[in-house]
Amino acid sequence: MTKPRAAETRKRTRIQKENEDRILEAALDIFSTFGFRGATIDQIANAAGMSKPNLLYYFRTKEAIHQVLIDTLLDNWLDPLRELNPDGDPLAELQSYIRRKLELARDYPRESRLFANEMLQGAPRIQEELRDLKALVDEKAAVIEQWIKDGKMARCNPHHLIFSIWATTQHYADFDVQVCAILAEEESIERRFSDAAKTLEQLFVHGLKISTK
């Protein structure tokens, strides 16, 4: 015990807490932009307003920082799916799920990009988390399957439906540059968000066919 690392001790100091938060905040910026290998500790330390050795006093390795980010990310990220209520109205439930995912993409784009980066690289650091994810998705897919069997919504493949919801919503975080480049620049983020929400609702509920109502 010659070197009682801050992160290891039981009680966390005020300074410790503050600095760890600053580091994680900065690391989220850098990792989400450059990916794990593309990010450097120097960059993160700099963004956190801190010297590199000082940063390494709080997190022993680059991996350690990344791990914490990924872990906390996944928790929040899956909350909307967890809340899908089997007893609610199917279309309303799905619409609210879509909306909540879209809000996450709007409010936490860096988290989305961090996750996307990890996926692009083949998810080398989150194999076990993917297993938990599968369990949750399978569970909710069963819920959707039941809805379909009960004749409450159109037949479709529940897993792929979930993929489509993920894809369309996260797109606004992950491909934000592209979205902004293509939409007129004067479009505010609020406008983009509400247009996206309206379009997704239209698509997922009614599709593109002329409705005969």
Next chain:
Amino acid sequence: MTKPRAAETRKRTRIQKENEDRILEAALDIFSTFGFRGATIDQIANAAGMSKPNLLYYFRTKEAIHQVLIDTLLDNWLDPLRELNPDGDPLAELQSYIRRKLELARDYPRESRLFANEMLQGAPRIQEELRDLKALVDEKAAVIEQWIKDGKMARCNPHHLIFSIWATTQHYADFDVQVCAILAEEESIERRFSDAAKTLEQLFVHGLKISTK
């Protein structure tokens, strides 16, 4: 002219052509997985079965390789959108667009990931290409808008519709690890693809509402 670099000379040798192809092939692997900053020349050279200096004999810098990949990528990538025919049947045109994009995701996942990596990092190296992209998208969005005005398809925001098509199809390339982890492992790529195609058609055309036909 003391050093007539291979890539600069008019006539391309057999060896030159072969090696450039091998390098680009290897670079696509590495860049698409690790992103620009995460990829190293050593990795690429190694994957191409070639020494680093030899690789640098064909491409002067890491950027040069990346640039070629991005340029050729964008061309092929946008072909399906270019072919959207204003005089065709709207829903059939869009369905065939979706299918072609899905085929691209299946057959050229690395290209998709390369592009995704660039987007995640804020598209630092493809600003001007994004402008061309905007022009094309605006043009096709106008086509869709006309279809809507003609009462041939349901009202929606054409730009966001295109985003949704991109998102859902590319998802199968970019998030392949996740998709595979969540679907049962025994599912073949053909099965995944056909399930995805069917689901997307259902979604984009009919939506999830119970159809009354």
Next chain:
DNA sequence: AGTAAAATTGACCTGTTGGTAAATATTACA
């Protein structure tokens, strides 16, 4: 076969990167 151009390599250089060691400064708390 001879030769000039093209291709390849090993050795090297410079800057960067993840991480360490030891010394110093600061804080919390009795």
Next chain:
DNA sequence: TGTAATATTTACCAACAGGTCAATTTTACT
């Protein structure tokens, strides 16, 4: 106020990265 634990910094290291150079081998062509 003293002091032990905590926090921070300076100086450093070894490995790696992008890229160059000069020398050597291979190829294409007469």
